[in-house]
Amino acid sequence: MAFWDRFKKKKENIDTDEIIETIEDQEEKEELKKDSETLEEQNKMEETIPEAGLENQEAAANETLEEIQEEEEHSEGEIVEEDHEEKSLSFLDRLKNGLTKTRSNIAEKIDDILASTRSVDEDMMEELEDTLISADLGMESTMEIIDQLRDRIKRKNIKDPETVKKELISIMKNELTKNNLDSEIHIENSPMIILVVGVNGVGKTTTIGKMAYQYKEKGKNVLLVAADTFRAAAIEQLTEWANRAEVDIISHKEGADPASVIFDGIAAAKNKNSDIIICDTAGRLHNKKNLMNELNKIHRVIEKEFPTAKKEVLLVLDGTTGQNAIFQAKEFKEACELTGIVITKMDGTAKGGVIFPLQAQMEIPVKLIGIGEQIDNLVEFDSEAFVEAIVN
Ligand SMILES: Nc1nc2c(ncn2[C@@H]2O[C@H](COP(=O)(O)OP(=O)(O)OP(=O)(O)O)[C@@H](O)[C@H]2O)c(=O)[nH]1
Ligand SMILES: [Mg+2]
Incomplete structure (x- = not known):
């Protein structure tokens, strides 16, 4: 009888020992048994660990997962009624709506900076730099983007603030795309x-x-x-x-x-x-x-x-x-x-720029982003659309 057929006959509340017993390969069986015992011991110890908060991000960054414990009891994901109007919006509009906070933090500030700029100069570059940092792009990603922008402005002799914005968008798209070559979940x-x-x-x-x-x-x-x-x-x-x-x-x-x-x-x-x-x-x-x-x-x-x-x-x-x-x-x-x-929870933050350092440092593609609590508030990640939504 196949392994799975034997398993089917067992009760719903089967434990690991029972699974292990059905495995014929002796070596595999021993290994799984050892794992199961270690896990049981750790689970017992774990019961005595008190739950604490994740309050200080800097401190937490220096600690191990052992110290990451719950901030508070999270309310169970309430399922909000679906908003059918959203469906008629284009993908980019839905993304823009979902990323409103980050969008105000980046796009609006950049537009203000460029609107008040008389000449494309170092002061303007510094203000752009501060804007990206305040949206959590991190020092490294921000410097990379600003340095490239400086180069392009010089090389192309750009004087017009609108062109600066176009170049900035193009650089940000390149930066995000180069670290996210395949964001698709191939469900086919x-x-x-x-x-x-x-x-x-x-x-x-x-x-x-x-x-x-x-x-x-x-x-x-x-x-x-x-x-x-x-x-x-x-x-x-x-x-x-x-x-x-x-x-x-x-x-x-x-x-x-x-x-x-x-x-x-x-x-x-x-x-x-x-x-x-x-x-x-x-x-x-x-x-x-x-x-x-x-x-x-x-x-x-x-x-x-x-x-x-x-x-x-x-x-x-x-x-x-x-x-x-x-x-x-x-x-x-x-x-x-x-x-x-x-x-x-990208809808709940003005610091969605964190995707830049995350992609640059992790070399693992962001594949989906959550932009709300509703059932259709999950979108496939697209680097170019993301930059459009937060900057343009
Ligand atoms: N605004 C917003 N809230 C979200 C999003 N995704 C999840 N949430 C909320 O975050 C809370 C926690 O979500 P859960 O799905 O329970 O999280 P979990 O990781 O399964 O939590 P545990 O099972 O406790 O480990 C719930 O209140 C969700 O509604 C999102 O994209 N946007
Ligand atoms: Mg859960």
Whole structure:
């Protein structure tokens, strides 16, 4: 009998030991057993760790994931009624609406600077530089952009402020594009399994709900897997999104082993011929070792049970946390093989320029951005459109 058939006969609340017992390869079995024991010990220790706040971004940047704990209980993603009017807007208009705060912080300031400029000079360059820094583009990316702008102004002998703006936009587009060559999630390659990771409260579950809706709209057969078993509320929240997007969901009880939920999800996906399986994961793994163990275990189950599936590992970052998002990205990059980044809550920040240093330093493409709490407030990232929306 096939491995999956044997598994199907077991109860919903299967634990890892049971999965391991069904694996025939002795070496693989021993390794998984060791991982499972280490994880259990760490989970016990973790229960005693108090929850604290992520208040000081600079301090947090010097600490490890172990010290990143929750700021406060995040309200569960309330599903707001869809705004049908939005649908008739063009992609760029929707993006502009979603990025209003960053747009006012960059585009409006640049227009003011250029409107009050009599001659294209060093004072103007400094004001442009300050504007980019205030929108969180970071010192390095800002200097790169401003230096190139200086060169072009000199080389082309530019005297007109409007032309300065055009050149600035073109340089910013180049900068963002060169670090983001493939931002597409190639959902045509089904079956695809998408693992969604990130610290707590960044917007993982909400993003999964939005993705499920989008892919379902594109005619894909989507299955959600509730592998964040940390709280019952997390499972309920994902179930609510599954209902709203009208897709199937596989979940176990609170406290179940995440790898076993994924195992079950893969089995169900094969049975239902799902095109896209999206797995929610817990954000409350307080240290890197813990995180690595958990994700390694999940990866092994995926490799073993669904080697033919195309894999995406998406890191979700909260756009309102500024430079701290870069720190989180570095931690996760060391813990697992990320294939893309999703930046959420871009509607809530004036500092959306953080995408520039993030792309430059991480070499992992931003693939999606969240621009609101509604089900259709998730857009595919496009470097050129993004620059248009925040500068032009
Ligand atoms: N404004 C805005 N809010 C968002 C966006 N994405 C998520 N949120 C909100 O962020 C909050 C946290 O979202 P969740 O999806 O629960 O985050 P999570 O990462 O799953 O959190 P945990 O499960 O606790 O780890 C919710 O209130 C969401 O509505 C976005 O793009 N814009
Ligand atoms: Mg969640």
